[in-house]
Amino acid sequence: MLELKxxxxxxxxxxxxxxxxxxxxxxxxxxxxxxxxxxxNGAGKSTMLNAIxxxxxxxxxxxxxxxxxxxxxxxxxxxxxxxxxxQDPMMGxxxxxxxxxxxxxxxxxxxxxxxKWGITAKEREEYRELLKILxxxxxxxxxxxVGLLSGGQRQALxxxxxxxxxxxxxxxxxxxxxxxxxxxxxxxxxxxxxxAENRLTALMVTHNMRDAIHYGNRLIMMNEGRIIxxxxxxxxxxxxxxxxxxxxxxxxxxxxxTDRALLS
Amino acid sequence: MDILAFARALPGSVAxxxxxxxxxxxxxxxxxxxxxxxxxxxxxxxxxGAVTVMMMLAGYPAPLALFCAxxxxxxxxxxxxxxxxxxGIPAILSGILTQLGLYSVxxxxxxxxxxxxxxxxxxxxxxxxxxxxxxxxxxxxCLVVIAVLYWFFGTEIGRAIRATGNNEQMAKAQGIDTNAxxxxxxxxxxxxxxxxxxxxxxxxxxxxxxxxxxxxxxxLAAVIIGGVLFGKIFRNFSLRLVGVVxxxxxxxxxxxxxxxxxxxxxxxxxxxxxIVALFLAVPYIKETKGQKKVKPMVKGGEEHA
Numbered sequence: 001m002l003e004l005k006x007x008x009x010x011x012x013x014x015x016x017x018x019x020x021x022x023x024x025x026x027x028x029x030x031x032x033x034x035x036x037x038x039x040x041n042g043a044g045k046s047t048m049l050n051a052i053x054x055x056x057x058x059x060x061x062x063x064x065x066x067x068x069x070x071x072x073x074x075x076x077x078x079x080x081x082x083x084x085x086x087q088d089p090m091m092g093x094x095x096x097x098x099x100x101x102x103x104x105x106x107x108x109x110x111x112x113x114x115x116k117w118g119i120t121a122k123e124r125e126e127y128r129e130l131l132k133i134l135x136x137x138x139x140x141x142x143x144x145x146v147g148l149l150s151g152g153q154r155q156a157l158x159x160x161x162x163x164x165x166x167x168x169x170x171x172x173x174x175x176x177x178x179x180x181x182x183x184x185x186x187x188x189x190x191x192x193x194x195x196a197e198n199r200l201t202a203l204m205v206t207h208n209m210r211d212a213i214h215y216g217n218r219l220i221m222m223n224e225g226r227i228i229x230x231x232x233x234x235x236x237x238x239x240x241x242x243x244x245x246x247x248x249x250x251x252x253x254x255x256x257x258t259d260r261a262l263l264s
Numbered sequence: 265m266d267i268l269a270f271a272r273a274l275p276g277s278v279a280x281x282x283x284x285x286x287x288x289x290x291x292x293x294x295x296x297x298x299x300x301x302x303x304x305x306x307x308x309x310x311x312x313g314a315v316t317v318m319m320m321l322a323g324y325p326a327p328l329a330l331f332c333a334x335x336x337x338x339x340x341x342x343x344x345x346x347x348x349x350x351x352g353i354p355a356i357l358s359g360i361l362t363q364l365g366l367y368s369v370x371x372x373x374x375x376x377x378x379x380x381x382x383x384x385x386x387x388x389x390x391x392x393x394x395x396x397x398x399x400x401x402x403x404x405x406c407l408v409v410i411a412v413l414y415w416f417f418g419t420e421i422g423r424a425i426r427a428t429g430n431n432e433q434m435a436k437a438q439g440i441d442t443n444a445x446x447x448x449x450x451x452x453x454x455x456x457x458x459x460x461x462x463x464x465x466x467x468x469x470x471x472x473x474x475x476x477x478x479x480x481x482x483x484l485a486a487v488i489i490g491g492v493l494f495g496k497i498f499r500n501f502s503l504r505l506v507g508v509v510x511x512x513x514x515x516x517x518x519x520x521x522x523x524x525x526x527x528x529x530x531x532x533x534x535x536x537x538x539i540v541a542l543f544l545a546v547p548y549i550k551e552t553k554g555q556k557k558v559k560p561m562v563k564g565g566e567e568h569a
Binding site for chain 1: 415416418419420421423424426427430431433434435436437438439440441442
């Protein structure tokens with residue numbers, strides 16, 4: 001479904017600020033894989049997601065979706081294959097546009113946008129049904145400007161928008177990190193449900209080890225631009241936070257360096 | 265102050281305000297919808313005027329001349345868009361480059377710095393000599409433009425332009441070619457400005473190479489006055505555009521008033537600049553003074569989320 005072959009990225013090459021963010025990432029996702037990605041600060045988690053999304057060109061390697069080489073495709077062109085939810089709840093929606101307008105924009109991801117006017121009653125009904133499932137009371141606020149919604153509501157809406165056109169791969173980049181714990185767990189549950197119901201292939205970056213263990217069928221750990229651990233199936237189900245920390249120390253030769261991950 | 269003289273000047277201000285209202289709508293599209301301060305306007309308004317006058321002097325009918333003025337304005341917007349998106353030049357500078365280049369283009373079109381067109385010899389769309397008629401024609405143009413834009417920005421492609429201006433990152437993630445949308449938005453904006461330039465040249469009876477100087481500031485003034493006065497009551501997109509046109513009319517009424525108070529007409533640019541600076545400062549000062557009221561940026565609602 002998704003294939004990364006020897007993906008490399010260096011920021012600010014040949015300067016004093018040079019940073020080798022990805023040092024040859026090899027990763028293959030099977031259809032229906034829900035992979036959680038964990039690692040310390042600067043491990044390359046978000047960089048890897050941005051590389052897949054095409055935020056900037058990569059230096060070396062190849063990225064394939066469903067066998068199609070998307071390495072050189074512009075960001076908006078590969079959007080037809082990808083659904084994305086960002087860490088910042090403000091980033092995934094257009095604040096000054098109505099809720100239903102945001103959904104209508106997402107509904108046409110990867111499709112031709114022409115001179116068809118407005119939103120049909122049928123479309124609106126579909127959105128209402130989908131919003132009802134979120135259970136956030138948004139189904140009655142289709143005409144509200146998205147800027148009026150809370151961070152959690154916006155994140156849930158972004159999630160819905162990312163999956164309205166079934167993506168080949170769903171990219172979740174610490175999408176609950178900016179929310180309060182209660183809201184975060186609700187948005188995570190919604191994510192899990194949407195992924196399961198639509199049998200989506202997903203890559204979820206998180207700094208929370210417990211969430212990384214609890215959700216998904218596969219877990220990868222990154223450190224200094226490399227994947228250092230890849231656990232799936234039965235083995236993943238038996239994982240504990242302590243075990244994961246131990247594994248990290250063994251694989252990287254250093255202590256896991258994120259206080260956030262330990263405390264949360 | 266001579267109240268009567270001021271009252272006599274008002275109809276002319278309204279007519280001028282309606283024509284400049286179309287410029288202001290163009291500015292609204294770039295400044296508010298695309299979040300792009302486009303300075304090409306100063307050049308493209310004159311291009312529209314020059315094309316209109318030269319075509320009419322060559323014997324073409326006014327409607328065709330206005331149509332070509334619109335196309336010429338769109339071409340100017342296209343150039344600014346390419347400067348910005350394909351060549352990576354910052355927004356403001358892209359507009360300044362187009363504006364500067366257009367000076368030469370406008371001189372080429374006109375052959376000299378001023379070309380007059382007499383209402384006695386030509387069938388003009390509107391003229392300062394028949395102000396009531398000019399007000400009617402100006403109002404009709406404004407209403408048609410607003411209606412067409414209301415429709416267009418509700419279409420799939422129009423919504424994509426709005427999304428691009430509102431949140432570019434989100435637009436890209438939803439598969440929108442944001443560069444193409446910016447170019448398209450700039451073309452629509454400058455097309456309207458070119459049209460307004462054609463109307464203005466006919467109204468005042470000439471096209472002048474300096475007729476666009478400070479046009480962006482007048483357009484911004486109208487957008488800002490419209491926003492400040494009607495922002496709370498005009499929520500609908502088409503009503504907001506109506507507010508912008510009223511803003512332009514009020515701007516010219518204020519100018520007429522200031523002239524009656526004895527200021528020189530050459531002082532108007534300074535007054536315009538100060539008015540715009542003042543109105544632009546209001547939201548900023550409100551924000552910095554009233555920080556206690558500002559809610560934290562990222563926080564989930566307790567009840568719903």
